[in-house]
Amino acid sequence: METKRNVELLAPAGNMECLQTALYFGADAVYLAGKSYGLRAFADNFTMEELAEAVGLAHGLGRRVYVTANAISRNDELEGLASYFAQLKKIKADAVIVSDPGVLLLAREAGLEVHLSTQASTSNTKSACFWHAQGVKRIVMAREISLAEIREIREQTPNTLEIEAFIHGAMCVAYSGRCLLSSVLTGRSGNKGACAQPCRWEYAISEAGYPGQYFPILEDEKGTYILNSKDLMMIEHIPEMVQAGIDSFKIEGRMKSAYYVGCVVNAYRRAIDAYLAAPEGYMVDPALVEELRESATRQFTTGFFFGNPHEEGQDIQKSLMDRQTVFCAKVLEGRDARGYIRVEQRNKFSLGERLSVLSPRMPFCDFAVEEIRSEDGEAQESAPHPQQVLWIPCPYDLHPGDMLRRRG
CATH class of the missing domain: 2.40.30.10 (Translation factors)
Structure with a gap:
């Protein structure tokens, strides 16, 4: 069994190859979904037999597996969930990630460790304490709060509560991912795991006095994508994230390829280990930053960690980069x-x-x-x-x- 590191590096796994890749390149834990209840309906996801295999593989390396069940559920959609959670308990999944209070109750009844999804938009100390009192072991913080706010929440909450935050990956234009655009425009609900990403489409303006005429919002020949967020990258700010008291650094990307997972996990594993081994005078290796840029297709931002980025957080020209x-x-x-x-x-x-x-x-x-x-x-x-x-x-x-x- 491997020794637990001081800071957890948590990687996405949309399928078995991505899971194996994440573990091979040094992730301390992976998060994934079964065939239902998660928020990535178009990832391959895992059957119960595959979930059991995944848990066995991770536990054999001293790593952990968290299963997402963070969809917002109606009554009929809760049917079968208690049985599903009982199976997750039987295969020894380390935790489930939820956002719906009803799903939280069912997870607790099954005896599962519960992590609260970023979809719950936890952004203050009182909310964090409330959820912890309901049996939540870990909270994935809202993406819209700063490192200073996370540090304050950490200082004012019990040590038994763990804090998780995203460190890399795509950002949602909606508040903590709670968006209705896809549902309204395509019938595919982002809150059910089927987001069509209409925030990344190109839009035009229509004026009531000119029916049938549409005016493009142009910056250049590519057009303007006014809702298109840049991707998050915090590899240059690992010391600040550690010092804010974050327990788990989460990489977004359950729809991504195994190659993407390998590149990103490898870079953050090396950077985190280098910092923890010698915090004094630590400087990130420029080669790791370049590695992330070469595996990307969007521009990068530090999100809200240092305050509201305003227009700097949006890629209004959708300047897709060719992978190098x-x-x-x-x-x-x-x-x-x-x-x-x-x-x-x-x-x-x-x-x-x-x-x-x-x-x-x-x-x-x-x-x-x-x-x-x-x-x-x-x-x-x-x-x-x-x-x-x-x-x-x-x-x-x-x-x-x-x-x-x-x-x-």
């Missing part, structure tokens, strides 16, 4: 006697290209692709076939789970 790295292959087996590694292709790569290594065990490094062979030993000029298993020579002692990528 492309996930090419996942390592299946380390080097054999010939010096070859066995990989599974994820995107095309070719002879002569340089692939960089993403691994929790070694610093960033790269090597040239000098040879590509199929499992049958046939030489190939490139690797164009999705998920083809291949052998390539590698100068490094890589491990299953490591990733190879190239600059786009």
